[in-house]
Every structure is written in structure tokens, then in C-alpha cells.
Amino acid sequence: MAKTQYWLIKSEPSVYAYAQLEKDGETEWTGIRNFEARNNLRAMRPGDLCLYYHSNEDKAVVAVAQVLTEAGPDSTAPGEDWASVRVGPVVALSAPVALATVKKTAALKDFPLITRSRLSVTPITAAHFKLILKLGGTALPKASQPG
DNA sequence: GCCAACGTTGGC
DNA sequence: GCCAACGTTGGC
Numbered sequence: 575m576a577k578t579q580y581w582l583i584k585s586e587p588s589v590y591a592y593a594q595l596e597k598d599g600e601t602e603w604t605g606i607r608n609f610e611a612r613n614n615l616r617a618m619r620p621g622d623l624c625l626y627y628h629s630n631e632d633k634a635v636v637a638v639a640q641v642l643t644e645a646g647p648d649s650t651a652p653g654e655d656w657a658s659v660r661v662g663p664v665v666a667l668s669a670p671v672a673l674a675t676v677k678k679t680a681a682l683k684d685f686p687l688i689t690r691s692r693l694s695v696t697p698i699t700a701a702h703f704k705l706i707l708k709l710g711g712t713a714l715p716k717a718s719q720p721g
Numbered sequence: 722g723c724c725a726a727c728g729t730t731g732g733c
Numbered sequence: 734g735c736c737a738a739c740g741t742t743g744g745c
Contacts, residue, residue, distance in 0.1 A: 608728070608729095609728085609729090610728085691726080691727095692726065692727060692728080693728095
């Protein structure tokens with residue numbers, strides 16, 4: 575089994591909020607129209623964990639989601655060379671970690687929310703992932719723990 | 722609603 | 734292959 579990778583994925587809550595993902599059980603993560611983000615999608619593997627960030631209205635990391643499938647074609651762009659994966663919910667953070675908090679935290683100064691603010695799918699380090707969970711007062715459910 | 726950042730496109 | 738123009742994203 576490959577080592578778990580960690581990602582940051584962003585969505586506007588008015589478009590697709592984490593609560594919707596919990597309701598749906600899983601969703602196809604579509605609409606990525608940026609080459610770098612697409613390549614990141616294609617590097618995802620089932621079991622990888624994602625921090626789920628709400629842009630615009632919330633401006634906070636609100637939850638953890640999980641990659642369910644390898645990247646496939648984006649069904650919302652038939653015939654074009656884009657990618658999508660299926661993702662499912664893991665756990666909502668008991669305390670969402672606001673962008674302002676991330677900015678104030680020295681250990682997160684290289685977090686892609688700050689350094690690559692406009693990229694919607696970015697890899698993150700295990701250390702950053704764990705720190706966000708800690709700041710969010712949340713532990714992974716046992717079934718979702720890497721390893 | 723404004724504006725800065727930045728990826729993409731297209732003219733040369 | 735460079736670079737200006739343009740469009741989009743997202744914070745404020």
C-alpha cells in the first residue's frame with residue numbers, strides 16, 4: 575500500500591459545501607480547469623486524505639475528506655483533457671480553522687492557502703495536515719487513519 | 722464591489 | 734519564445 579498523501583481541496587460553500595458531501599456520501603470532484611490542479615488530481619490515490627477548505631464565504635478549513643478513486647476524465651468536460659476523482663466525507667472539524675488563524679500560525683506560513691491561494695488542489699505535508707487537525711480540535715476516526 | 726494575484730491566451 | 738492583454742479567483 576502506497577504511503578498516504580495529503581491534499582488541500584477548495585470549494586465555495588455556495589457551490590458545494592462539506593455538508594453536501596456528507597449528505598451525498600460521495601461526489602465526483604469536477605470542474606478543475608487548471609493544469610497544475612489537474613496534475614495534482616492525477617497524483618491522488620484512493621485513501622489519500624484531503625483538507626476541505628471553504629473559500630469566499632467561510633474562509634476556513636472545515637473538514638477532512640478522503641479520495642475514493644484514481645483520477646478519471648471529468649464528466650463535466652466531455653472530450654477534453656481534464657481530470658476528476660471521487661471523494662467522500664471523513665470528519666468535520668469541531669472547530670473550523672479560519673484563514674486568519676492559518677496566517678497567524680508561524681508553522682503554517684508555507685501552507686498553500688497562503689502561498690498558492692488561487693490553486694484549488696494542492697499537496698500538503700503530513701505535518702501541516704496534522705497541525706490543522708489539532709487546531710481544529712479533531713482526531714481522525716480510526717477507520718480513516720493512514721497506515 | 723473592488724482589486725491584486727496569477728494562470729492562460731494570442732500576437733508578434 | 735517572449736510578453737502584453739485578458740479572464741478568473743478569492744480576500745478584503
